[in-house]
Structures are given as structure tokens and as C-alpha cells.
Amino acid sequence: MKNTAEKKSSVTPIKTLKFLFKKPITFKFPFETREASPRYRGFHLNDWEKCTGCGNCADICPNSAITMIEIPEIVPEPGKKNERPQIDYGRCCFCALCVDICPPGSLRLSRDYIHIDHATDSFVYLPKDEKIDTEHFVKPEAYSIFQASLNHRKQYFEGFISDLNFTLFDPEREPVEILPASERVRSFIEEMKGYTEEQAKREALRCLECSLCEEVCPAHMKISDYIKAIYDENLTESVRKIYEDNPLPGVCGRVCTHKCETACSIGYRGEPVAIRWLKRYAVDNLETGKIKEIISIFKGPELKRRVSIIGSGPSGLSAAYYLSLMGYQVVIYEAKAKPGGIMRYGIPKYRLPESALDRDIDIIKSMGVEIKLNTKVGKDIEFKKIKEESDAVFIATGFPEPRSTGIKGIDSEGCYQALDLLEKIASGEKIKVGEKVVIIGGGNVAFDIGRSLARLQMEKFGKVNITLTCLEKAGEMLADQEEIEEGGEEGLVIKPGRSPKEVLFDENGRIRGLRTVKCLSIFDEEGRFNPKVDETDVEDYEGNMIVEAIGQAPDYSYLDKEILDDLEIVRGRIVTDEYGRTKIPWLFAGGDIVHGPDIIHAIADGHRAAQGIDMYLGSKSEKVN
Amino acid sequence: MSRRELELYFGPQHIGMVGNFSITLSVEGDTIVEARANPGYLHRGFEKLMEYRNWVQNFPMVCRMNVVEPDSMEMVYAMAVEKLAEIDVPERAQYIRTIVLELSRLASHLFGCWAYANMLGLDTVAQWAMAYRDFILDLFEELMGGRVYHIYICPGGVRRDLPQGFEDKVMNFLKALGNHVPEFDAAFFNNRLFYERAKGIGKISREEAIELGATGQVLRAVGLQYDIRKIEPYAAYANVNFDVPTREDGDAYSRIWVIRDEMLQSASIIMQCLEKLPQGKVYKRTPNPFKWNIPAGDAYVRVESSRGELGLYLVSDGGNKPYRVHFRTPSFMHGIPILEKLLRGANISDVGNIMISLYVVAPEIDR
Numbered sequence: 001m002k003n004t005a006e007k008k009s010s011v012t013p014i015k016t017l018k019f020l021f022k023k024p025i026t027f028k029f030p031f032e033t034r035e036a037s038p039r040y041r042g043f044h045l046n047d048w049e050k051c052t053g054c055g056n057c058a059d060i061c062p063n064s065a066i067t068m069i070e071i072p073e074i075v076p077e078p079g080k081k082n083e084r085p086q087i088d089y090g091r092c093c094f095c096a097l098c099v100d101i102c103p104p105g106s107l108r109l110s111r112d113y114i115h116i117d118h119a120t121d122s123f124v125y126l127p128k129d130e131k132i133d134t135e136h137f138v139k140p141e142a143y144s145i146f147q148a149s150l151n152h153r154k155q156y157f158e159g160f161i162s163d164l165n166f167t168l169f170d171p172e173r174e175p176v177e178i179l180p181a182s183e184r185v186r187s188f189i190e191e192m193k194g195y196t197e198e199q200a201k202r203e204a205l206r207c208l209e210c211s212l213c214e215e216v217c218p219a220h221m222k223i224s225d226y227i228k229a230i231y232d233e234n235l236t237e238s239v240r241k242i243y244e245d246n247p248l249p250g251v252c253g254r255v256c257t258h259k260c261e262t263a264c265s266i267g268y269r270g271e272p273v274a275i276r277w278l279k280r281y282a283v284d285n286l287e288t289g290k291i292k293e294i295i296s297i298f299k300g301p302e303l304k305r306r307v308s309i310i311g312s313g314p315s316g317l318s319a320a321y322y323l324s325l326m327g328y329q330v331v332i333y334e335a336k337a338k339p340g341g342i343m344r345y346g347i348p349k350y351r352l353p354e355s356a357l358d359r360d361i362d363i364i365k366s367m368g369v370e371i372k373l374n375t376k377v378g379k380d381i382e383f384k385k386i387k388e389e390s391d392a393v394f395i396a397t398g399f400p401e402p403r404s405t406g407i408k409g410i411d412s413e414g415c416y417q418a419l420d421l422l423e424k425i426a427s428g429e430k431i432k433v434g435e436k437v438v439i440i441g442g443g444n445v446a447f448d449i450g451r452s453l454a455r456l457q458m459e460k461f462g463k464v465n466i467t468l469t470c471l472e473k474a475g476e477m478l479a480d481q482e483e484i485e486e487g488g489e490e491g492l493v494i495k496p497g498r499s500p501k502e503v504l505f506d507e508n509g510r511i512r513g514l515r516t517v518k519c520l521s522i523f524d525e526e527g528r529f530n531p532k533v534d535e536t537d538v539e540d541y542e543g544n545m546i547v548e549a550i551g552q553a554p555d556y557s558y559l560d561k562e563i564l565d566d567l568e569i570v571r572g573r574i575v576t577d578e579y580g581r582t583k584i585p586w587l588f589a590g591g592d593i594v595h596g597p598d599i600i601h602a603i604a605d606g607h608r609a610a611q612g613i614d615m616y617l618g619s620k621s622e623k624v625n
Numbered sequence: 626m627s628r629r630e631l632e633l634y635f636g637p638q639h640i641g642m643v644g645n646f647s648i649t650l651s652v653e654g655d656t657i658v659e660a661r662a663n664p665g666y667l668h669r670g671f672e673k674l675m676e677y678r679n680w681v682q683n684f685p686m687v688c689r690m691n692v693v694e695p696d697s698m699e700m701v702y703a704m705a706v707e708k709l710a711e712i713d714v715p716e717r718a719q720y721i722r723t724i725v726l727e728l729s730r731l732a733s734h735l736f737g738c739w740a741y742a743n744m745l746g747l748d749t750v751a752q753w754a755m756a757y758r759d760f761i762l763d764l765f766e767e768l769m770g771g772r773v774y775h776i777y778i779c780p781g782g783v784r785r786d787l788p789q790g791f792e793d794k795v796m797n798f799l800k801a802l803g804n805h806v807p808e809f810d811a812a813f814f815n816n817r818l819f820y821e822r823a824k825g826i827g828k829i830s831r832e833e834a835i836e837l838g839a840t841g842q843v844l845r846a847v848g849l850q851y852d853i854r855k856i857e858p859y860a861a862y863a864n865v866n867f868d869v870p871t872r873e874d875g876d877a878y879s880r881i882w883v884i885r886d887e888m889l890q891s892a893s894i895i896m897q898c899l900e901k902l903p904q905g906k907v908y909k910r911t912p913n914p915f916k917w918n919i920p921a922g923d924a925y926v927r928v929e930s931s932r933g934e935l936g937l938y939l940v941s942d943g944g945n946k947p948y949r950v951h952f953r954t955p956s957f958m959h960g961i962p963i964l965e966k967l968l969r970g971a972n973i974s975d976v977g978n979i980m981i982s983l984y985v986v987a988p989e990i991d992r
Binding site: 007008009010012013015016019025026036037038039040041059060061062093094095096097100101109159160163165166167168169170204205206207208209228231 | 678681682683685686689749756763766767768769770771774776784785788808811812813815816817818820906908910911912913914915916917
């Protein structure tokens with residue numbers, strides 16, 4: 001640019017007259033208009049299908065312009081509220097912080113910015129977009145600036161939209177240290193290392209506290225509260241919040257199916273907050289004595305009422321814990337030598353080390369819970385006797401009986417049931433592992449036994465040879481995604497979408513493999529289990545050991561016939577109300593025999609049954625002394 | 626007040642007043658005996674409001690303290706937070722910030738030219754200046770999605786990367802403005818009308834300017850090369866070459882000429898930045914705004930806004946909100962002590978002239 005010298009003149013300004021003959025740069029609004037830029041921050045758009053109603057937009061708004069409004073037409077589902085943001089354009093400053101915080105990216109700004117209306121309350125607006133509001137979002141050719149308002153807008157006119165590189169939340173999870181596959185397959189040492197203090201704080205920082213996870217959690221744990229307490233370095237508070245709804249946090253912090261994380265709003269476009277590892281961090285890093293001290297505060301006065309619980313699985317222990325907190329005298333009857341049920345005998349130690357389980361149970365026992373081990377109801381003690389001694393009975397015996405495919409040759413030697421093997425491995429018994437193993441089943445139990453056997457094979461043969469086959473197609477398998485990934489890393493060969501046909505034998509009558517056919521569909525039109533197969537598509541898998549892991553069934557043999565007649569049992573499960581109440585007033589049930597399919601459901605059942613029992617007994621209870 | 630004096634309210638509705646600001650004048654005939662600045666019409670208590678909003682919610686707030694040049698406000702807030710929280714800003718972001726700050730300085734100076742020319746009745750120049758400012762607003766809209774309030778420079782960097790073809794658009798604009806400089810000069814800066822009207826008006830001596838806390842073009846118009854961009858370089862100013870234009874006389878004429886020369890420097894800075902613009906990220910993600918606690922401490926940072934030295938004193942008590950916020954705004958010094966001083970003994974007809982030459986923006990005073 002030239003720096004013109006200073007020369008004062010009264011004549012030179014006349015030069016500007018030449019601009020009279022130039023084309024003006026202004027235009028005649030509104031007959032001529034200029035389109036806003038592609039990044040314009042105009043009126044809001046909200047994709048109601050993507051919006052979860054998490055309310056982060058309302059929280060971040062510096063002007064309190066956003067209110068979450070309940071929409072009666074939307075049916076709320078777990079993890080998706082029926083609330084949608086409403087904007088008050090009298091307050092909105094179009095800063096678009098709401099766009100940058102929106103986890104699913106449903107809230108955006110459009111390039112519309114003109115609103116003409118005679119009513120002042122028309123400034124309050126519930127943003128939608130062209131997807132569900134075809135009436136007010138018109139095609140560009142039908143758009144007229146003379147009608148421009150919040151109720152007359154152009155379709156597909158996005159402006160400032162969310163960009164994952166610039167979001168106000170962090171879409172990336174703090175990685176947790178896990179042993180490499182080559183190392184973990186050599187032993188039953190716990191594979192996950194857990195967070196350090198620094199990592200836990202960093203991960204806790206990511207949580208936006210929208211609480212969508214809490215609705216999804218069967219136990220409705222106060223997740224955002226305990227994560228916030230971890231961030232504030234207040235583990236005492238964190239553990240107190242955890243124990244309010246879950247007395248087995250050491251277990252759940254490791255092996256929970258974490259429904260919460262699937263609902264985490266950050267998970268829509270990023271990695272969800274590692275809620276499970278954070279819970280584990282909080283509980284693992286507080287001394288046992290301190291935890292006992294925290295929870296003992298909640299213990300109420302002792303009552304002269306006795307509740308018996310059958311089964312010391314997650315549901316039984318959970319009910320026992322909350323009942324004893326309420327002051328009831330609680331006795332658990334357990335058939336096995338150690339308490340814990342499926343947690344001890346079903347889950348391999350590399351996922352849940354015994355020390356963590358023992359610690360949780362020790363804390364529950366310290367509340368005054370009595371556990372009678374090696375006492376199988378129906379054999380060592382009659383159910384009638386238990387009933388006579390107690391004011392209420394809670395049954396939580398789970399699904400101990402394995403199911404079988406019933407295919408040809410499955411009852412021969414070398415064919416096993418996953419649960420039996422897992423129990424033996426857990427109790428330290430030696431088992432005869434085959435050099436080549438075929439596993440039938442695609443759930444978590446299948447992977448538990450598969451990965452356990454992989455470790456035993458590694459020990460014995462120095463290599464892994466396991467084929468896992470299931471009816472479900474890849475991507476529909478019932479096991480957790482991380483189980484599938486980690487199993488694959490450890491050498492499990494996964495063959496999804498195959499239906500077992502028959503066991504194959506060699507000339508000596510020993511097992512040599514499994515024949516499968518292609519599975520086309522699993523359920524019929526009415527939703528019943530009825531697999532359809534393509535008999536022409538045959539594949540054989542080699543193996544001298546076959547393990548079935550296709551599910552389990554309940555065992556009600558300990559109950560008397562009169563009781564069984566009174567109970568309503570549908571497809572093997574006892575029907576109860578939300579408080580675990582069966583048709584018999586003094587009998588309560590929970591866990592797998594009511595709901596399934598995982599530990600956290602069982603814990604929630606136990607908690608609610610404890611409340612149900614308290615409602616039943618509470619009015620009749622008296623304090624000791 | 627003697628009986629020969631008359632109390633006169635100048636503004637906020639007075640036609641010669643720019644902005645929501647007023648002055649109470651005591652006049653004797655045409656001569657001003659005493660002037661008292663009367664701010665407060667725009668007082669919205671920003672500094673207090675900021676104590677109730679978290680670190681991220683505050684950054685769309687600060688720009689509202691200077692409508693004409695919001696970016697330096699955003700910059701000073703971002704710098705203070707970055708200093709307290711020890712955030713390293715990516716280099717590309719620093720260059721983009723520099724481009725934005727200089728574009729905004731240009732827009733602000735053009736706005737000032739509009740105000741001054743308009744007041745003198747040189748409407749042609751005023752319209753030109755406004756039109757060129759509007760072209761800059763178009764560029765802002767393209768980059769940030771907003772024309773006036775940009776909400777763009779945030780703690781950690783900038784909110785979005787440059788859109789495609791943005792560099793070319795900026796260059797084209799600068800060329801167009803550069804080609805227009807001779808006409809601006811002919812019609813305004815070298816116009817005898819302007820010279821006669823501005824020369825010797827609102828004259829301040831070097832000692833008084835320093836004593837009353839003048840910065841920016843008020844100080845540079847008395848011959849001091851005082852510019853924060855040189856003294857404490859921030860953003861990418863350390864990597865570009867530019868001069869600090871000065872004048873000696875300390876009157877309105879000198880101040881407007883300093884502004885004119887600064888615009889040429891700004892254009893040169895933008896061109897250098899566009900040339901050197903590095904690749905890479907433009908935003909270092911700051912923590913979750915709802916939980917972001919900044920360690921206890923305080924920070925004072927300052928930038929050279931288009932009006933002078935803009936400072937921010939920010940205190941954190943370790944929480945997720947500022948404990949105390951204080952802005953040192955140039956308009957406060959120029960609009961109260963210096964304006965009162967310069968109006969004393971001046972002619973009534975020069976009130977608008979002096980005030981606009983000092984470049985006062987009322988919301989900066991009433992934060």
C-alpha cells in the first residue's frame with residue numbers, strides 16, 4: 001500500500017464525484033437478499049431423533065436461554081429422556097456454546113436469522129428440523145422473506161454445526177492399562193490394571209453429569225455423583241454414594257456389563273466415560289476398614305425379625321446387605337463351600353480376582369450377615385424348616401443347570417458343560433484340557449470358558465487352538481464387544497452364524513470334531529427360538545474336546561410342590577412385582593430366576609427385594625430391647 | 626457555579642454524541658468551564674456477572690464490553706485463562722488470532738473514520754469507511770458465523786479453522802482497500818476542511834498524556850512509541866515486522882493520522898501472517914467446562930486494542946469460576962480524566978470533535 005504524502009488541499013476532494021457513476025455496492029433489501037455464510041450462527045435446529053434430552057445445552061448456556069421441556073408425545077426410553085431444549089430468543093446471544101457441548105450433535109444453528117411476528121411470546125421456540133417438522137420448514141423455492149419467522153424456515157439450511165475437533169467435551173477416553181494378549185494368556189492374573197489417581201481424575205473430568213447413565217443402570221447408581229467425588233479427590237464420598245445402591249462395587253467395577261456406558265451421551269460420537277473403571281478405582285483405593293466405617297453409619301437399630309436368603313450370589317448378597325442395614329437378622333444359605341455364587345464359580349479369575357470378591361463379601365458380612373456354607377437347601381436343610389424359622393424368605397438361586405444342544409453324540413466322553421468346567425477351574429481342580437477345543441455358544445460364558453481353556457492350553461501345549469461357534473451372526477453375538485476382541489487376541493477362532501449339527505468321531509470312537517451348518521435365522525416370526533438352517537452349507541471344526549455354553553436353566557427342586565403351585569413361573573422365571581414380591585406374601589425372589597441376565601440386575605433385584613421385605617415386615621417389626 | 630455559567634447536558638441523546646454516554650458541561654457563553662463525564666448508561670455489571678459463570682461460559686460474555694472491536698476483549702480473556710491454567714496454544718491458532726485481531730483493528734479504525742468524518746459532515750468518506758468495514762464483517766461472518774460478536778478466540782485457541790479460500794478473500798479485500806487509499810487521502814486525510822477542523826483541537830501535552838494514563842493513539846500522537854504488540858508481544862506479533870506510527874502534536878489531527886498510518890501497518894501484518902501461516906491444529910481442547918477448575922492464582926495480561934492498552938486482571942481461587950475479574954480499558958482513561966481535561970476551556974462546538982478523536986467506546990467504560 002502506498003503511503004500518500006500529506007498535502008492539504010480543498011480541490012482534490014472534488015475527485016470523489018467520479019463515484020457517482022460507479023455501480024453501488026449496496027442492494028435493495030428485501031427485494032434483493034444476500035445469503036448468510038455457511039457457518040452462520042442463526043436460529044437453532046434440533047434433530048429430535050438424535051437428541052437425548054441430556055440437558056447439557058441448558059447447563060452451558062451463559063444466558064439461561066435454554067429450558068428443557070417435557071414432550072408428552074415422545075416416549076422416554078432408558079438413556080433417552082423425553083425432554084427437548086426450548087430457546088428463549090429474548091435471551092439467546094447466538095454464541096453456539098450449546099452446539100459445541102451437544103454430545104450427539106443434534107443441536108445446530110441454521111443460517112436463518114429473520115423473525116417477523118406480532119406476538120412477543122413467539123420468541124420462545126422449540127427447535128426442530130425438517131425431518132419431523134415438514135410444515136414449518138419449507139423448500140427454498142417456497143421460502144419468502146416477507147413471511148420469514150421461526151415458523152417459516154428453509155429446509156436444509158444448516159449453519160454453525162458441531163465439529164468433533166472443537167467440542168467442549170472430550171470424546172477420547174483415558175486408556176486403561178491391560179496386559180498384552182501374549183502375556184495374559186499365560187496365567188490367570190487379572191488382566192486389567194485399573195486407573196492410577198491421575199488417570200482416574202482425568203477420566204472423571206470428562207463426565208458431563210447429565211445422568212442419562214443413572215436411568216439405564218438397573219440399580220440406578222448415583223453415577224455422576226460418585227464420579228464427581230472422584231474428580232474432587234473425595235473417595236470417601238464417592239464410595240458412600242456407590243454403596244447406596246450397590247454393595248458389590250469391587251465386582252461390578254470389574255465385570256459389570258456396564259449398561260451405563262452404552263447410554264453415556266459422550267458415547268454417541270466418542271468413547272463413553274469409563275464408568276466401570278472409575279468405580280473400581282474408587283473402591284480399590286479406599287481401605288477396607290474405612291469402607292466399613294463409612295457404611296456402618298447407615299446401619300439402623302436392630303429388629304427382632306429374621307430373614308432367610310437362599311443363595312449367596314449377587315442378588316442374595318445385595319438383599320442381605322440392605323436388610324441388615326435396616327436392622328433385620330439375615331441368614332444366607334449357600335450350597336457351595338464359598339459364598340459368591342456365579343461370581344466365584346462362573347467368572348474366571350483373570351477378569352475377577354478372588355481377592356476383590358472376598359473383600360466385597362467381607363464388607364457385607366461385617367454388617368452382621370450370617371452365611372451358612374455347604375448347606376444345600378432341600379438336602380442339608382428342609383425349606384419348610386427355613387420358613388418356620390424366618391419371617392420372610394428371599395430366594396435367589398440363579399440358573400445353575402446347564403442347557404444342552406442335544407445334538408447327536410453330545411453326551412459322549414470329551415463333551416463338557418462350560419459351567420462345570422469353570423467351577424472346577426475356579427476351585428483349583430485340575431481338568432483335562434484337550435489340544436483342540438470346540439466351544440458351542442457366543443455369550444460371555446462361552447468366552448469365559450474359551451479364554452480359561454486357552455490359558456490351560458498355553459500352559460500344557462504352549463499354543464492355543466480353540467474354535468468358538470455360535471448361531472448369531474458376527475455383530476449380533478451376545479458377548480460383550482471387549483470379550484470378543486480380547487478373546488480374538490488370545491487366539492480364539494470365532495465362527496459366528498453356524499448351527500451345531502453333530503459330534504464327529506474318529507475310527508476309534510474318540511471325538512474328532514464338530515459338524516456345523518449355516519444358520520440363516522434364529523427366531524421365527526413370532527419371536528420364538530426356532531433356528532432355520534441351510535443344510536447344504538457344512539463346515540467341520542476339529543477338536544478333541546467339545547464344550548457347550550449355550551445357557552443355563554433354574555433348579556426349583558428345593559421348593560415344595562404346594563409352593564411351586566402357588567408361584568407363577570413363566571419360561572422358567574418366577575413372576576414378581578418390582579419389589580420382588582411373589583404370589584406368596586412371605587416369599588420374595590430375585591436375580592436370574594426373576595430377571596437376568598447379569599450381576600447388576602441381580603444386585604438391583606436384591607436391593608428392591610430388601611425394600612419389599614421391609615414393607616412386608618416393617619409394620620410388624622419391633623426393635624430389640 | 627457562578628450565575629454567568631449555564632449547566633448543559635450533552636448526551637446521551639445529543640446528535641453529536643456517539644454511544645450511550647453523556648457529559649455534563651458548565652458553559653460560559655460558548656466556552657466550557659467545567660466538564661463532568663457521566664457514564665453508566667450501559668452498565669451491565671460484566672465483571673460481576675463473570676464471577677457467576679464458569680471459565681467457558683465467560684468467553685461469549687467478554688466481547689460485549691466492546692461492540693466495535695470485540696476480538697481484543699476475547700483475546701485478553703483467553704490469554705489470562707491460558708496463563709492461569711498453563712495452556713499452550715497451537716501456533717497456527719496464534720497466527721489466526723493475529724489475523725483476526727488486525728482485521729478487527731482495521732474494522733474498528735474504519736468505524737472511527739466513519740464517526741469522525743460523519744461528524745465533520747464529510748459523508749462520502751464516512752460511507753466509504755462504513756462500506757469497507759462491512760466487507761470485513763463479511764469476512765468475519767465467513768470465518769466465525771457472526772458479524773459483530775465473533776465469539777471466536779477462546780481459551781485454547783480459536784473455535785474453527787479457516788474456511789476454504791478464506792486467505793484469498795482476505796487478500797482481495799486488502800488489495801481493494803489499498804487501492805482506495807489515495808481516494809481516502811484526497812477526500813479526507815488531506816482535505817483542507819478536515820485539517821482546519823482538527824488541527825489544534827483537543828491538544829494534550831506529552832506530560833499530561835502520561836500523567837492521565839493515556840495509551841494507544843492518544844499517546845502515540847504525542848510522540849511516544851508505546852505499543853503492547855512491541856513491548857510484550859503476544860499471539861504472533863513477535864514474528865512479524867511492523868512500525869509503530871507516531872505524531873508529535875497531540876491534537877485531534879495527529880490522532881486521526883496515527884490511526885490512518887496504523888491501518889496500513891495492520892494490512893501489512895495480516896499479509897505477513899497469511900504468508901507465514903503454519904499448518905496444524907488450531908484448538909487445544911480445554912477440560913470439560915462443568916468441572917474445569919483452574920489452580921488458584923492471579924494473572925494480569927494486556928493487549929494493544931484499537932483504542933490503547935487493554936488489560937485484564939483475573940483471579941482464580943481454584944474453582945470453576947473466576948474469583949474476581951477486572952478490566953483496564955483504554956476508553957476509561959480517555960473518556961473520563963482526559964476528556965474532562967481537554968474539554969475544559971474548549972468551545973461547545975468542539976465537544977463531539979474532541980470526544981470522537983479520543984476514540985471513546987462507552988461500554989468499555991461501563992463494564
